[in-house]
Amino acid sequence: MQMQKKKNQIDQFLTRKEIVQLIIIAGFIGIVIKLIILQVFLYPKYYKIAGRIQFVRKEIPAQRGTIFDRNGSVLAVDVPAKTLYIDTKNIDNLEETAEKLSSILKIPVGDIREKLKKQSYPRIKRKITIEEYSAIDKEKIKGVVFEDDYQRVYPKGRLACHVIGCVNIDGIGLEGVELSYNDVLSGETGIVEILRDGRGKYLSSLGRVIREPLKGRDIYLTVDEHIQQIVEEEVSRCWETSKPKKISIIVMDPKTGEILAMANKPDYDPNEPGRYPVEYRKNHSVTDLFEPGSIFKIVTASAVLEEKKVNLDDVFNCECGQWYVRGHILHDSHPYRALNFREIIIKSSNIGTVKLAMLIGENTLYNYIKKFCFGELTGIDIPGEIRGILRPVEKWSNYSITAIPIGQEVGVTCLQAIRAMSVFANGGYLVQPHVVKKIDPPDPFHTTSFSVIGPIISNDTVLKLNEVLSKVVEDGGTATKAQIAGYEICGKTGTAQKFENGSYSHSKFVASFLGFLPRNDPKVVILVNIDEPQGAYYGGAVAAPVFREIAWRIMQYMHIPPKSGSIALTGLENNEGKRTD
Numbered sequence: 001m002q003m004q005k006k007k008n009q010i011d012q013f014l015t016r017k018e019i020v021q022l023i024i025i026a027g028f029i030g031i032v033i034k035l036i037i038l039q040v041f042l043y044p045k046y047y048k049i050a051g052r053i054q055f056v057r058k059e060i061p062a063q064r065g066t067i068f069d070r071n072g073s074v075l076a077v078d079v080p081a082k083t084l085y086i087d088t089k090n091i092d093n094l095e096e097t098a099e100k101l102s103s104i105l106k107i108p109v110g111d112i113r114e115k116l117k118k119q120s121y122p123r124i125k126r127k128i129t130i131e132e133y134s135a136i137d138k139e140k141i142k143g144v145v146f147e148d149d150y151q152r153v154y155p156k157g158r159l160a161c162h163v164i165g166c167v168n169i170d171g172i173g174l175e176g177v178e179l180s181y182n183d184v185l186s187g188e189t190g191i192v193e194i195l196r197d198g199r200g201k202y203l204s205s206l207g208r209v210i211r212e213p214l215k216g217r218d219i220y221l222t223v224d225e226h227i228q229q230i231v232e233e234e235v236s237r238c239w240e241t242s243k244p245k246k247i248s249i250i251v252m253d254p255k256t257g258e259i260l261a262m263a264n265k266p267d268y269d270p271n272e273p274g275r276y277p278v279e280y281r282k283n284h285s286v287t288d289l290f291e292p293g294s295i296f297k298i299v300t301a302s303a304v305l306e307e308k309k310v311n312l313d314d315v316f317n318c319e320c321g322q323w324y325v326r327g328h329i330l331h332d333s334h335p336y337r338a339l340n341f342r343e344i345i346i347k348s349s350n351i352g353t354v355k356l357a358m359l360i361g362e363n364t365l366y367n368y369i370k371k372f373c374f375g376e377l378t379g380i381d382i383p384g385e386i387r388g389i390l391r392p393v394e395k396w397s398n399y400s401i402t403a404i405p406i407g408q409e410v411g412v413t414c415l416q417a418i419r420a421m422s423v424f425a426n427g428g429y430l431v432q433p434h435v436v437k438k439i440d441p442p443d444p445f446h447t448t449s450f451s452v453i454g455p456i457i458s459n460d461t462v463l464k465l466n467e468v469l470s471k472v473v474e475d476g477g478t479a480t481k482a483q484i485a486g487y488e489i490c491g492k493t494g495t496a497q498k499f500e501n502g503s504y505s506h507s508k509f510v511a512s513f514l515g516f517l518p519r520n521d522p523k524v525v526i527l528v529n530i531d532e533p534q535g536a537y538y539g540g541a542v543a544a545p546v547f548r549e550i551a552w553r554i555m556q557y558m559h560i561p562p563k564s565g566s567i568a569l570t571g572l573e574n575n576e577g578k579r580t581d
Contacts, residue, residue: 056194058193058194059191060148060212060213061149061189062187062213062214063213063215063216064150064167064171064185064186064216065184065215065216065217065219067177067218067219067221068220069220069224069225070220070260070437071224073156074155075156075160075164075221076270077152077155078150078151078152078153080148080151081149081150082128082133082148083123083125083127083146084123084144084146085123085124085145085146086115086124087145088120089143091143094117095113097142097143098116100141101124101141104132104135104136105125107125121145126149126169133146150171152167154270154271157271158268158269158270160223160228160261161176161269161270162175162263162264162284163223163435164176164221164270165177165178165382166270166281172186174273174281175273175384176283176382176383177221177381177382177436179383180382180383181219184216184217184439184443185216185217186216187213187216188214190210190212191209191210192209193208217441219439219440220437221436221437222253222258222259222260222434222435222437223261223262223435226557227554227557228261230557231261231262231263232261234546234550235247235264235265237546238546242542244530244531245531245532246264246265246288246531246532247264248262248263248284248285248288249262249526249527250262250414250415250526251525251526252422252433252524253524253525254422254522254524255426256431256450257419257422257434259380259434260524262283268280283384284414285415286380286382286384286414287384288413288414289386289389289411289413290529291408291409291410291412291496291497291510292410292417292512293406293494293495293496294350294406294407294493294495294496295417295421295493295514295539296404296405296407296412296494297345297492298345298420298514299369299372301341301353301356301465301468302424302457303360304341304360305461306461307364309359310341311341312340312341312468313341314340315339316338316355318332318336318337318344318349318351318352319351321334321335322335323351325354325402326402327399330350331350334347339352341356342467342468344356345468346468346471346476346477346478347477347478348472348478348493353405353406354406358401362400362401365401365404366390369390369404369410371457372420372423372430372456373453374412374420375389375390376388378413378415378416378419378432379434379450380433381435385413385415388416389410389411389412407494408504415433417512417527418525418526418527419431421525422516422525423456423457423462424465424466424469424490425490425522427455428456428457428462429452429453431453432450434448434450466490469490469492470488470519472490472491472492473490478539478540479493479515479539479540482513482544482545482547482548484548484555486561487518487552487555487562487563488517488563489515489516489517490515490516491513491514491544492513493512493538493539493540493543494513494539494543495510495511495512495537495539495540498532510531510532511529511538511542511543513527513528513539513543513544513546514527514528515551518560524551524554528543528547529543530543530546
C-alpha cells in the first residue's frame with residue numbers, strides 16, 4: 001500500500017515536469033515562429049519604420065541684429081516667437097482641432113483641415129503672437145507642438161520706415177537698411193541634431209547642438225529719433241492741409257553727409273508691410289525724379305561767380321517779365337525791369353538767371369552741373385537710388401540753355417538736391433549722404449566711412465552766394481515765410497511746373513524749399529519737397545513754412561539759441577520746440 005502511494009507521487013512529479021518542459025518547448029517554438037514572422041514576413045514593414053527613425057539636422061534660427069538710432073534708441077529688433085506644428089497622431093478629433101485653431105489664428109478652417117488630413121506633422125502658422133500662444137495653451141489642444149523662432153518688431157511703428165525698411169516672413173530684408181545691410185544683420189543659423197521618430201515627430205529631448213547660432217551685427221543709424229519725429233509730425237500736418245500727391249523731407253548734416261531725418265508720404269507700418277500697396281514702401285527721396293525748378297538756380301549762380309563773369313552788383317535787363325529768346329517766350333512770375341545779380345537770385349528771376357548762364361555758355365554750365373554730380377548716384381547706403389537725368393551737351397536743343405539754368409530739362413532726386421545745397425553750407429565740398437553711422441561689432445566687409453569730394457567751388461564763391469541766399473529769406477525775398485527771428489537762414493525756393501504729355505502743366509506743380517542754418521555755422525540743411533499741393537503751390541508759400549516749423553524745433557532740440565536780443569517767432573516757442581497754435 002505504501003509502495004503504491006510512493007509510485008503515484010513519482011508519477012505525479014514526472015507529469016508536472018513534463019508539463020513544464022512542454023510549456024518551455026512551446027514558448028521557445030512560439031518565439032522562433034515570432035522571429036520567423038518578424039524576420040521574414042514583416043521585415044519590409046519594420047525595415048521602413050526603422051529607416052524613418054533617425055537623427056536629422058535642423059537649423060536653429062539666428063537672432064537678427066538690432067537697428068538703433070544714433071543715440072541708441074531701438075528702431076528694429078528681433079523678439080522670441082513660436083512656430084506652431086500639429087502632431088496629428090495625438091489628436092482625437094480632427095474637425096474640432098481645425099475649428100479651434102481657425103478661431104484663434106484667424107485662418108480658414110478648410111486650410112487647416114486640409115493640412116491635418118494630408119500631413120502627419122504639418123506646420124500651421126509661423127511667428128504666432130503672444131495672444132495666440134496663450135489662447136492655444138488655454139484650450140489645451142492635443143497634438144500641439146511649438147518650435148522657437150524670432151519675430152521682427154518695429155517698436156516705433158511708421159517712424160523712419162523708409163530708412164529702416166522691413167523684412168519678409170523669413171526675416172530677409174525687403175526695403176531700406178534691412179535690405180542693403182541684410183547680410184550684416186542676418187547672423188548665422190545654428191545646427192542641432194535631433195532624433196526623429198517614424199511618424200516624423202522631432203524628439204527635441206534626444207538631440208544635441210552641433211553649432212550655436214550667431215546673432216547678427218547691430219547697426220546704429222545716423223538718424224536722430226527726435227528729429228525724425230519732428231519731421232514726420234510736420235509731414236503729417238502738411239499732408240492734411242495741402243493734400244499733395246506725395247511729400248519728401250530730408251534733414252542732413254552738411255559737413256558729414258549724415259542723414260538726421262528722412263520722411264515721405266505716403267508711408268507704411270513695417271510691422272505689417274503686406275497691408276499696404278508696394279508704392280507706399282518706396283523711398284521717394286531717392287527713387288523719384290522731379291524737375292527742380294528754381295532751387296537749381298544755386299548751381300547756375302555759383303558757376304557764373306566761380307568763372308568771375310559777374311560781380312554781385314552787376315545789373316541785367318529782365319525784360320519786364322517776358323523775353324522772346326531762342327524761338328520761345330521765357331516768363332518771370334513778376335514783370336521785373338533791371339535787377340542786379342543779388343536781386344536775380346533773391347527774386348528768382350528766370351530771365352535774369354538765363355542771361356547769367358549765357359555768359360558762360362552751354363559747355364561750362366554743363367561742366368559745373370557735373371561737378372555737383374547731377375546725373376550720378378550719390379552712393380547713399382539704402383537701395384533704390386536712381387541717377388537722375390542730365391543729357392550731355394551734344395544732346396541739348398537750341399532752347400536748352402534757356403531751360404536747364406532754371407531747373408527744367410533735368411531730373412533730380414531730393415537727395416541730389418539737398419546734397420547740392422550742402423556744398424554752400426560746408427565751404428564748397430560735396431559730401432556723400434549716408435544713413436549708417438556704426439556697425440557693432442565692426443564688419444570688415446562693410447565700411448562706415450564715406451567720401452568727401454572737393455572743394456568743387458571756392459570758398460569765395462560760397463561766401464558771396466551765401467550772402468545772397470540769406471537775403472532770399474528776408475523781406476523782399478521769395479521765402480519770407482521761412483524766417484525765424486534770431487536765426488540767419490540761407491535758402492532757395494522752387495516752384496516747378498510738372499512736365500506732362502509733352503508740355504509743362506499750368507495746374508500741377510512741385511513746391512520746394514532748400515535751406516540751412518545757422519548761416520555762420522550750419523548745423524543742418526533741410527529740403528522740403530511737396531508734389532502737387534492743392535491750393536497754394538508756390539515754394540515760398542507752401543514749402544517754406546514747413547521748413548520754418550522743422551528748423552525752429554530742431555534748433556530748440558539742439559540747444560542752439562537765437563542771437564541775443566532776438567525774439568522768437570510768434571506761434572513757435574518753448575524749449576522742446578512744440579507748436580503752440
